[in-house]
Amino acid sequence: MTARPVAVVRATAMRWVLGGVIASLLVTVMAPCFLSSLRVYEWSPELDGYVLKEGYVHRKRDEGWASTRYGPYGFASVARLGGSDASTVMIWGDSYVEAHQVDDEQKTVCQVNNALSEQGLPQFRAVAVGRACWSVADYYFKIPQYEKLVDPVCHFIVLAEYGLNDLCPDGETFVSEPALQFVRRSLVDSRRSAVIAGLHRWGLSDMLLAPWKAVRTVLVSGRNIRFSLGPRKEADEPTAGSGCRLLASESEPNAVIESWSYALERLKARSSRPIVLVLVPEVPRLERGAVCLVDPQSEWRRRLARLCTAEGVGCIDMTATLVNDYRATGKFSRGFHNGKPDSGHLNARGHWLLSRQICAYLDEHKDTLLKTNYALHAD
Amino acid sequence: MLFTQIEYFIFFGIVLAALLITRSHCVRKRLLLLASYYFYAYWDWRFLFLIVLSTCVDYFVALGLARTSRPSRRKLLLVTSVTCNLGILGFFKYFNFFVQSLEPIFGVFGLHYGTLNIVLPIGISFYTFQTLSYTIDVYRGRLEPCRNAFDFALFVAFFPQLVAGPIVRASEFLPQLESNVRLSWYGTFLGFRQFTIGLFKKVFIADHLALFVDYVFDNAGAFDGVSTWCATLAYGLQIFCDFSGYSDMAIGTARIMGYHLPTNFRSPYLAVSMTDFWRRWHISLSTWLRDYLYIPLGGNRKGRTRTYVNIFITMLLGGLWHGASWTFVFWGALHGAALVVEKWLGSMKRTATLSHLPGIVGWLATMLFLFTTWVFFRAVSFRQAFLMLRQMYGFSGGVRWYYPFVLATLVLAIAGHALAATNVVSLRQLAHNRLVTPVVLFSMWWLVLVFPAEGFNPFVYFQF
Numbered sequence: 043m044t045a046r047p048v049a050v051v052r053a054t055a056m057r058w059v060l061g062g063v064i065a066s067l068l069v070t071v072m073a074p075c076f077l078s079s080l081r082v083y084e085w086s087p088e089l090d091g092y093v094l095k096e097g098y099v100h101r102k103r104d105e106g107w108a109s110t111r112y113g114p115y116g117f118a119s120v121a122r123l124g125g126s127d128a129s130t131v132m133i134w135g136d137s138y139v140e141a142h143q144v145d146d147e148q149k150t151v152c153q154v155n156n157a158l159s160e161q162g163l164p165q166f167r168a169v170a171v172g173r174a175c176w177s178v179a180d181y182y183f184k185i186p187q188y189e190k191l192v193d194p195v196c197h198f199i200v201l202a203e204y205g206l207n208d209l210c211p212d213g214e215t216f217v218s219e220p221a222l223q224f225v226r227r228s229l230v231d232s233r234r235s236a237v238i239a240g241l242h243r244w245g246l247s248d249m250l251l252a253p254w255k256a257v258r259t260v261l262v263s264g265r266n267i268r269f270s271l272g273p274r275k276e277a278d279e280p281t282a283g284s285g286c287r288l289l290a291s292e293s294e295p296n297a298v299i300e301s302w303s304y305a306l307e308r309l310k311a312r313s314s315r316p317i318v319l320v321l322v323p324e325v326p327r328l329e330r331g332a333v334c335l336v337d338p339q340s341e342w343r344r345r346l347a348r349l350c351t352a353e354g355v356g357c358i359d360m361t362a363t364l365v366n367d368y369r370a371t372g373k374f375s376r377g378f379h380n381g382k383p384d385s386g387h388l389n390a391r392g393h394w395l396l397s398r399q400i401c402a403y404l405d406e407h408k409d410t411l412l413k414t415n416y417a418l419h420a421d
Numbered sequence: 422m423l424f425t426q427i428e429y430f431i432f433f434g435i436v437l438a439a440l441l442i443t444r445s446h447c448v449r450k451r452l453l454l455l456a457s458y459y460f461y462a463y464w465d466w467r468f469l470f471l472i473v474l475s476t477c478v479d480y481f482v483a484l485g486l487a488r489t490s491r492p493s494r495r496k497l498l499l500v501t502s503v504t505c506n507l508g509i510l511g512f513f514k515y516f517n518f519f520v521q522s523l524e525p526i527f528g529v530f531g532l533h534y535g536t537l538n539i540v541l542p543i544g545i546s547f548y549t550f551q552t553l554s555y556t557i558d559v560y561r562g563r564l565e566p567c568r569n570a571f572d573f574a575l576f577v578a579f580f581p582q583l584v585a586g587p588i589v590r591a592s593e594f595l596p597q598l599e600s601n602v603r604l605s606w607y608g609t610f611l612g613f614r615q616f617t618i619g620l621f622k623k624v625f626i627a628d629h630l631a632l633f634v635d636y637v638f639d640n641a642g643a644f645d646g647v648s649t650w651c652a653t654l655a656y657g658l659q660i661f662c663d664f665s666g667y668s669d670m671a672i673g674t675a676r677i678m679g680y681h682l683p684t685n686f687r688s689p690y691l692a693v694s695m696t697d698f699w700r701r702w703h704i705s706l707s708t709w710l711r712d713y714l715y716i717p718l719g720g721n722r723k724g725r726t727r728t729y730v731n732i733f734i735t736m737l738l739g740g741l742w743h744g745a746s747w748t749f750v751f752w753g754a755l756h757g758a759a760l761v762v763e764k765w766l767g768s769m770k771r772t773a774t775l776s777h778l779p780g781i782v783g784w785l786a787t788m789l790f791l792f793t794t795w796v797f798f799r800a801v802s803f804r805q806a807f808l809m810l811r812q813m814y815g816f817s818g819g820v821r822w823y824y825p826f827v828l829a830t831l832v833l834a835i836a837g838h839a840l841a842a843t844n845v846v847s848l849r850q851l852a853h854n855r856l857v858t859p860v861v862l863f864s865m866w867w868l869v870l871v872f873p874a875e876g877f878n879p880f881v882y883f884q885f
Contacts, residue, residue, distance in 0.1 A: 046606060054853075061859020068860070069867035077871070256870035263427040271459075271466040328820065331642040331808060374820075382636060383822040 066253075073252035078103045078142075080251065082242040083235040086115060089187045092230035094118075095239070105381035106143030106389070115191060117169050119146040128167040129412060130192045131404065134181045135200035136208065138322070138388055139172025143378060148390040150200075153397035158404070165412055166195075166404050177208045178305045179215035179224035185313050195411045196315055198358075198400055202322035202388065206342055209305050210298060218297075222304040295345070302346060306353045316411065318356030318403060321346070322396065324376070325361060326368040328384045335365045356407075358399050367395055422463045423879060424616075424670040425624055432460070433674060440678060446601040450575055453678070460580035461544070468542040471509060476577045478505045479552040483559040483566035483573075495560060502556040510549045513542055518745030544584030546742060548577055550709055555591040557713055564592055572598045581674040585667050587685040587705035594680070602679035610853045612676030614862060618848075619669025621865040622662035626830060627881075628874035630659040633824045638799055642808035646816035648823065649809055655827050657795050658834050661689065663881045664703070690791075690834075691842050693783035695759040698791060710739050725768060732764065733757040743798070748806060752797040759790060 079101040083092040093116025094100070100110040113120040118140065133139055133151055141149045151170035158166050169192060171184070181199060188194070201208050211218035215225050241247040268274065309317055323337040337343065343359060350357035364375050375392030377383045388396065404411070422429050436456045443449050462469050482502040486495055517536040527534060555576070558564035567573040576594050637644050637652035644652070668685035675682045685705050692698035699707045715735040721728040733754070740753015793810070800806035811817060841847065851858045 057854075057856055058859045061856055062863045064856075064860045065863030065867060068864055069871060073867075073871055252867065252871045255872075256867065259870045259873050260427065267428055269428060269432075269463075271462045273465045273467075328640045328643050331640045333643065333820075379823055380825055383820055 070249060070252045073255070074101075074248040076103055077101075077251050077255060080238045080241075080247050080254065082239055082247065083230050084239065088191060089115060089184070091184070091187075091228065092232075092235060095242070098242070100142055102142040103380075105386055106378045107380065108143055108145045108148075110140075110142050110149075111146055117171070119149055119152050120169055126167055128165055129195040131166055131168050131196045131198065131400075131411075132188060132192065132194040133168055133170040133172070133198045133200060133400065134176075135170070135172040136176045136203055137172065137174035138202040139170050139200050140174055141170075141172065141388065141393060143381075143387045144390050144393060148393055150388075150393045150396045150400070153394055154400050157397055157401045161401060161405065163401070163405060163408065165408065168400070169194075172200075173229065175229055177212060177215055178309070179226075180229075182224050182305075182308055182312055183226050185309070189313060189315070194315055196404075196407075197313060197317045198320055198403075199309075199317065200320045200322060200396070204324075206302075206321070206339060206346060209302050209346070211301050216301070216305070218301065222301055224308060298342070299345065299349060302349055303353070306349065306355050310353065310355065316356060316407075318358060319346070319350060320358045320360065320396065320399065322360045322388070322392075323364070324385060325364055326374060326384070327376070333368070333384075335368065337361055356403065358403055360396065360399060363395055363399060364392075367391070422460055424667065424674070425620065428463075432456070437677065441604065449602075450598060451571060453580075454571055454575045454578065457575065457578040457580040457583060461578065461583060464543050464584075465540070468540075471513075471542055471545065472548060472578055473574075475506060475509065475548065475552050476574045478502055479556045479577075480567070480570055480573045482556050484568075486556070486559050487566045499556060499560045503553065506549045506553050510545055513539055513545055515741075515745045522747070547586045547588055548583060550588050550706075550713075551591075552577055554588070554709060554713055558591060567591070567595050569598075579675070579680070581671040581678075581680075582682055585664070585671070586703075587668055587671065587683050588709050589682055589705070593683060597680055604677070604679050607853065608679055609677050612673040612678075614673070614848075614851055614858070615669045615676060616673030617862045617865050619666040619671075619673060620869055621666075622669065623666030624869045624874065625865070625872060627659045627663035627666060629826055629872075630655045630662070630830060632874065633822075633827045634659055634799070637822070638801075638805060638809065640820075641800070641805045642812060643820050644812060645819040645821050646812050646814075648819070648821055649812035651823065651827055651831065653792050653796055653809065653813060654831055656799050657690070657792050658830065660795070660798075660881055661686070688838070688841055690788065690838055691784070692787050692791075693780055694763055694787055695756065695790065696763055698787060699756075699760070706739070706742070710735050714738060729761045729764065732760050736760060746801075748797045748800055748803060751803070752794055755790075755794045755797065 079099075081100065082095045082098045084095040085091075086093045094112045096112060096114050096116075098112045100112070102108050102110070110118050112118055131154075133154070139150065146152055149170065151168050154168040158164065158168070171188060173180070178199075181197075185197065210216070211222065215227055217223050217225055238247060241250055306317075321343055323339060323343065325337045326333050326335050328334070340361065343361065347357045347359060367373070367375065371391075373391050374384045374389070375395055376388055377386050378389055381387075422432060436452070439452050439456075440449055443452060458469060458472075461472060479502055482498045485498045489495060489498075516539060520534050520536050524534070555564065555567075555573075559566050567576070572595065575598060576589070576591055579589070579594070582589055634652050634656045637649060638656075641649075665686040672682045672684070683705055685703060687701040687704065689698055689702035692701050715731055718731040718734060719727055720731060723731075734757075736753045736757030737750060738753070740749045740751070740756070743749045743752075793813075796809045796813075797803075797806045800809060812819060851861060
């Protein structure tokens with residue numbers, strides 16, 4: 043490098059440091075408008091797990107553009123739990139029930155409650171318990187704690203992610219080797235959560251969001267770092283027992299039915315309340331330039347419905363509702379303008395359709411549901 | 422190794438540190454050659470032999486050309502080089518294409534040949550053209566052959582431009598290897614500035630636009646006219662940001678190390694005619710095609726009709742260079758036809774020549790043609806291309822998808838072009854002694870890190 047006078051070097055360095063500071067400030071201030079917020083969890087002794095902090099407002103920006111306000115015990119869109127004589131119905135699910143993509147009033151749970159009032163069914167009120175990446179094993183472990191808390195009369199379990207995979211062994215929370223078994227896990231990293239909670243308490247979680255994301259990008263990029271010569275080895279095949287593989291192949295129908303049977307048996311053993319599976323297939327969707335109204339998993343769904351009947355578990359199949367709605371309105375039940383327009387999470391219309399189906403079920407079974415007194419299961 | 426990967430930053434940091442601590446000019450060049458071979462082998466070490474083979478053939482052919490003045494021997498040597506280079510390129514890039522294309526003809530005679538499972542060696546189109554230009558220049562007597570095998574190998578494999586250009590001429594690069602290149606603060610600044618702008622264009626703009634563009638093209642015919650137009654415009658912007666972003670990063674990297682690579686883009690979307698466009702877009706390729714294809718074909722020296730034929734053939738082969746597919750050939754043919762029409766109108770001395778039209782009209786006509794033809798460039802089949810065009814020009818109904826990022830980027834791009842056209846905004850404003858420069862450059866780095874596009878996003882031109 044060529045030598046330069048000290049004064050010039052100092053002035054240049056100052057200019058670049060100042061420029062860096064100004065750029066950092068600009069991005070730090072602007073970025074939170076376009077970034078989803080960091081989830082702020084708190085420990086709940088009653089639920090023996092982490093829940094989203096009461097009063098926390100989650101901002102979603104990368105798919106949909108919405109805010110979700112959290113109430114007590116991590117219930118979304120619920121200001122308070124007590125003070126109502128209505129019987130509670132619980133809606134369980136993963137990110138489809140968490141529904142960060144739509145505003146509170148558009149979420150299934152709010153639409154169910156509104157519809158119940160409108161339809162003259164004030165005997166019921168709904169609460170939703172959903173968290174991204176949850177699956178059937180998580181519902182199994184959490185049902186008793188939530189039953190103690192809200193004493194529901196019914197559990198709706200929404201299965202909307204990749205068809206029916208949530209009911210199949212995933213090798214992580216639902217293992218198939220050596221035998222079918224649910225495995226308890228925590229999706230929340232306690233140290234990370236403590237840091238974010240601390241930042242939130244000091245009002246810094248938004249201020250530090252951009253640096254947080256930048257560090258995360260570097261860490262994620264560094265995760266698969268490689269310096270060996272190519273070619274890169276092909277990614278490993280899906281592990282045995284994964285839901286995707288099982289459902290993709292028709293060769294092992296018994297294995298699928300066995301796993302479903304196991305899951306339903308375990309859920310039933312966990313709760314004396316009626317359990318209703320709500321199947322939300324990925325129709326309609328775009329496929330090679332055409333709107334596809336046929337669910338490739340329709341045969342599996344029929345088998346599951348038959349199994350539910352045999353096991354005494356309720357089952358709502360949304361296929362016809364979704365297809366008919368598309369035919370009538372031309373609108374997709376999934377997708378957003380800043381995601382994909384036809385697939386991904388449920389949009390406001392998808393939540394509305396789901397809420398109508400749940401209300402219809404409640405209306406049809408209200409007598410049975412309201413007459414039964416359930417004993418709480420021992421944990 | 423992509424310029425956008427963390428591995429590249431570590432690799433480049435090590436190379437730069439090694440260059441800084443090495444005093445010997447000769448050792449520096451060996452280091453760079455070693456680094457370049459590693460850079461290529463990182464993708465697939467098995468194809469390194471192709472570069473070495475191409476290097477050896479052209480190195481010895483050039484030396485042979487210098488030793489003999491007999492025209493027949495010189496011609497034989499040139500043919501050897503051309504056959505070898507184009508043979509490698511033809512086999513790896515076009516073998517399956519030709520077999521598939523000729524299958525109906527073979528079928529008539531009861532012959533059925535299967536295709537081969539051939540992996541396209543990355544960057545082969547670029548370094549083949551580079552070595553070819555060297556041999557042809559030596560053959561024409563415009564260039565002295567390089568006596569130093571290592572220098573020549575470095576010219577072929579210099580890592581910043583190895584896999585996607587710019588296509589560097591030996592006359593531009595070899596003299597730089599003879600002089601003792603010195604790293605300077607100002608050169609580092611210029612390189613950093615250009616690299617940052619390229620990185621921003623690729624990661625923040627092109628990769629995000631790709632999410633939208635890919636989905637609309639994959640579902641061609643399903644979206645309404647406005648959404649399909651948005652996708653086509655977005656693709657034009659995506660490929661510009663992707664490719665010029667790569668070129669910027671390549672030029673910037675080389676500049677930091679003290680080497681100069683030629684400019685590859687000059688605001689191509691400000692072109693007011695197709696002729697003007699090809700003077701601004703992928704300049705290293707268009708000048709290569711002019712010097713080593715169009716002019717040897719006769720250029721404009723053999724009459725008007727022959728000129729038109731030469732232009733058309735050049736563009737047709739230019740299209741084929743981009744990829745082994747009839748959609749690329751058709752795209753080249755359309756551009757060739759447009760250039761012929763412009764030339765014809767110009768020769769008729771009509772005022773209707775695009776370049777003689779009022780600026781805005783010429784620009785609009787050029788852009789309309791350009792973006793329409795991008796559809797063929799991007800589509801994987803003619804069916805897909807025509808479905809896109811049907812939606813665009815038929816303004817047919819369909820799914821409406823107005824992706825906010827895409828709309829905002831298109832509006833900003835148009836505004837940016839308007840400002841650039843009036844010289845209100847230019848790179849000169851990002852001078853080394855202005856405070857705005859680090860603010861803009863650091864902001865770009867921040868945005869790249871805070872808003873990365875999901876998934877693995879190789880450069881579009883890697884497939885060529």
